[in-house]
Amino acid sequence: MPPLSPSVMSHVSLGTNDFARAKAFYDAVLATLQIRCVMEHPGAAAYGREFPEFWVQQPFDGGPAQTANGVHFAFLAQSAEEVRAFHATALALGARDDGPPGPRPLYGPPYYGAYVRDLDGHKIEAMYWDESAA
Template structure:
């Protein structure tokens, strides 16, 4: 089994499109599908979708739901995080080392303009 794609709801598809263009562009993801009410990002096929929900309220901070995107380096984690904050996202955890269940990793968290929580992470290689 493999996860094919994830989707998040956004209140303003144009604003969120610009936001995710900047963030996901650092990961080599581009708009593969661009429709009036949804945008699909990916490298070869849409893996990350945003879907217009104009009447939605901001996502509650305590939903416990988040999406984690793996990057190739600490620099990419930081670049994506900074692009998110510059584009109207909010800090939910600055870039840095974090303990995990099996190892430690370098990660950062942000929320998009609608409150969807996204984590960026990479597993540093031993020296």
């Protein structure tokens, strides 16, 4: 049996109602975290550092994409600077602020994050675990 992966997830997908606009948004925003589009199909793009972990796509059933209350996706940043760049780039491209960059002591002293709502209203986050703040 192969060794267990440190990750517990294969991938996550978010729906979009305007694929071209969402792809341009995620290409730019995720680049701030050293994440790139690693796979693309008509109406769907997958992002990761090495393999497809985060998908943006038109809903498979052809219905409208919708957001879910209480759901968000957090991307791992390599520094607080990346978190700030993620947030600034997202806002510059039309995202809505949902929590500016900064420490989140409720989640532990090392937690530094920022939240936005993407162009379809999905809540996304960039977070950095700063061991020097522990």
